[in-house]
Amino acid sequence: MKKHPYAQFENTENWKILKSALLKLKKNKDVEFNTPMEYILGFLVQSLYETKIKPQTNKCEQD
Numbered sequence: 151m152k153k154h155p156y157a158q159f160e161n162t163e164n165w166k167i168l169k170s171a172l173l174k175l176k177k178n179k180d181v182e183f184n185t186p187m188e189y190i191l192g193f194l195v196q197s198l199y200e201t202k203i204k205p206q207t208n209k210c211e212q213d
Contacts (some may be wrong), residue, residue, distance in 0.1 A: 156192020164195045 159165050175181045
């Protein structure tokens with residue numbers, strides 16, 4: 151596969167979290183991807199880093 155411009159983010163926690171979420175959406179048939187997932191993930195992770203948003207380490211409590 152051709153190297154994508156977001157390879158620097160592949161081993162980050164943000165990448166892992168977002169990849170898991172996107173794969174669940176795909177499995178549930180909530181979304182379809184026409185673009186390679188690496189480009190979608192890369193764009194989202196880069197956007198998070200540009201805004202300095204990091205994932206929370208604690209889990210949200212559910213009602």
